[in-house]
Amino acid sequence: MxxxxxxxxxxxxxxxxxxxxxxxxxxxxxxxxxxxxxxxxxxxxxxxxxxxxxxxxxxxxxxxxxxxxxxxxxxxxxxxPPPGTADETGTTGDPERGFENDLAPQHKDAGDGYHVNLFSPHLPNVGQAELIRELLTEVAQDPPSGFMHYPSREAARPAREAAARWLTQGAVGPVRESDVVFSNGGQNALALVMQAVLRGRRPVVLVEELSYPGFRRAAELLRAEVVPVAMDAQGLIPEALEAAVRTHDAQILCTSPEAHNPTLTFTPETRRRELVEVARQSELQILEDNCYHVAAGAGPSFRLLAPERSWYVSSISKNITPALRVGFALAPPERTAHLRRTAEHGFFGLATPLTDLMAKLLVDPRLAALSERMLSVIGDYVHCAVHELGEYQVVWRPDVPFLWLTLPAGWRAGAFVQAAEAQGVRLRPAEDFVQRTARAPHAVRLAINAGVALATFEQAMQRVRRLLDNPPEQIAV
Structure with missing residues (x-):
């Protein structure tokens, strides 16, 4: 050989x-x-x-x-192995089930097969990698913005126009080219919004009592105090929000009403309008993070309900690929210029090859079919997980790439995560989504890793189920 x-x-x-x-x-x-x-x-x-x-x-x-x-x-x-066949590990050779190893860290262990990372979602490659490669080649051969210039608003205009069309497909409402501010991923977009909003020596940021850790990290970088607000089955409780604003003189609320991370709670329109009323009475700004929902929204965005105080953040990380680090931030109309200056003063703008790529990618006619295929594949993995774990208290949606699992009696989140990792499955405990001093529920988040074969993912779910079936013995003394 x-x-x-x-x-x-x-x-x-x-x-x-x-x-x-x-x-x-x-x-x-x-x-x-x-x-x-x-x-x-x-x-x-x-x-x-x-x-x-x-x-x-x-x-x-x-x-x-x-x-x-x-x-x-x-x-x-x-x-x-050829497509449709299986090797000794149960891994199929189906490119749509992916061997995108950079998106799905895993390795073969001598004792227990594949270690599967369910800490963060990993998208399936249903053809978007090849599309991006093709469009990058076009950009490299004939870059509209050139390779020798600083980023500029005018050069990025086609990318903003493409992004506006892409964002308008959801429930965010009409988006103009001039509304779009690019960021280096969704996390950077959160930081930009907070930089544009927060004032004073020790500003206060409100978050859901269980919330995306990136909210806290962005706030802490800006030396802001983070205050959690109580939730129920419909999301934030308006009375709790009103009390928090009155007590702490908060400046901005960070929330994910469409697909809450990590609980998957959906906030209905009636509740959203009640929260808007509290925000208007207290001059509170609202930052809506919609990075995790890969389908069109089921409810109106806060940007539609309260355009004068709503900031919207999204990215392509959960829709196309996280590798490119492209995000979007939208400000209230009268504050768009301020948000744009915040970005430009921080990093001048996205690299010109990236904006040239976005101008092509976000309006490519093949992208819609790829998005539908991606949703279908994610749904296959979600249903696989529900099939194995459905007898337990698990919250799921076929169009969101994670599940929220409340643990049965006998398991604490930290111990369960350690036990799962010993079995080759990496999960995220509820403690990651609360304040450091707060009490967390005995629950874990399981992200969908569609970068591994469906058979491998199913085996991981079976290992998780065996742990759920066999909690550690509790001996009273």
């Missing part, structure tokens, strides 16, 4: 990475490479073929995206 890797590529026509990829494909078709065979390390093969390591890495990535190869962290790159 070593003869496969001998000889230079100096006579190859076209890009050398394609020649490397074609050589590997041919070796598989000829039977010189078979399922499970390990390919040489990138640097070793680059040395043998007298090319750069980056060229080999790109060839491996192309074949991994196609499902021809399987990359495993800490082990190397292997020939993958």
């Amino acid at each position: 070593s003869t496969i890797w001998t000889g230079t590529l100096s006579s190859a026509s076209g890009p050398k990475y394609k020649a490397v990829a074609e050589r590997i494909r041919s070796a598989i078709q000829n039977g010189d490479l078979t399922v499970g065979d390990k390919l040489p390390p990138v640097r070793e093969l680059a040395y043998q073929l007298e090319i750069t390591p980056g060229t080999v890495a790109r060839a491996y990535t192309v074949l991994t995206d196609e499902g021809v190869l399987l990359a495993e962290v800490g082990r190397g790159t292997f020939v993958a």
Whole structure:
């Protein structure tokens, strides 16, 4: 088999990475490479073929995206089984079930198979990786903004127009090109909004009592005090919000009414209007984070209900890919210029190749079908989890890439997370979503990892169920 890797590529026509990829494909078709065979390390093969390591890495990535190869962290790159078949680990060779290893950290353990990371969601690659690669090639060959200029508002106009069209598809309401402020991902968008809003030596930020940790991190960076507000089955309680504002003189409320992270609570329109009334009476600003909901909204955004005080944040991380780090922030109309200056004074603007890419990607006619396919795949994984865990108290939605599991008697969240990790499954405890001094419920969040095969994900759910079925013994003394 070593003869496969001998000889230079100096006579190859076209890009050398394609020649490397074609050589590997041919070796598989000829039977010189078979399922499970390990390919040489990138640097070793680059040395043998007298090319750069980056060229080999790109060839491996192309074949991994196609499902021809399987990359495993800490082990190397292997020939993958054909689509629809299963290897000894139960991993199928279906590219739509993904071997996107950078999106789905995992490794083979000698004792218990795959370790599956359910700490954060991992999107399935249903074709968006290839689409992005194609559009990036177009940008590289003919960059509208060039490669030698600082970002500018005018150069980014086509990207803002594309983003406005993309955002308007949801329940945020009409969005104009001039409304869009780009950020380096959703977390950066939260920080930009807080920078634009918060004033004074020790401002106060209100959050849901169980809430996305990024709210707290952004507030703490700005030396703000974070105060939790009580919730019920419909989200924030208006009376609790009113009391918190009166007690703490808060300036902004951070909330996720469409798909609350981590409980999946949906706040109905009637409750949203009650919260808006409290905000208007107290001059409170509202920051709505809608990064986690990958489908169109079921309720009107706060931007529609109270445009004069509502700030909206979203990103492509849970809809297309988290790798590009592109987010969006919308301000109340009279404060858009302030938000834009906050971004420009902080980092001038997104890199011009990124805005050129967004101008193409967000309006590409293929994106809608890819989004539908992604939702379908996420739904498959959600239903797989519910099938295994449904007899327990689990909250789920087919269009949101995580579940909220209340643990049965005998389990505490911290102990359960440790036990799950010992079984090769990484989860997130409720403690991660509350203030450091607050009491957390005995619950965990299970993110959907659609970057691993569905069979591998199902095995992880079975391990979680066995733990639920067998809580540690409680001995009274």
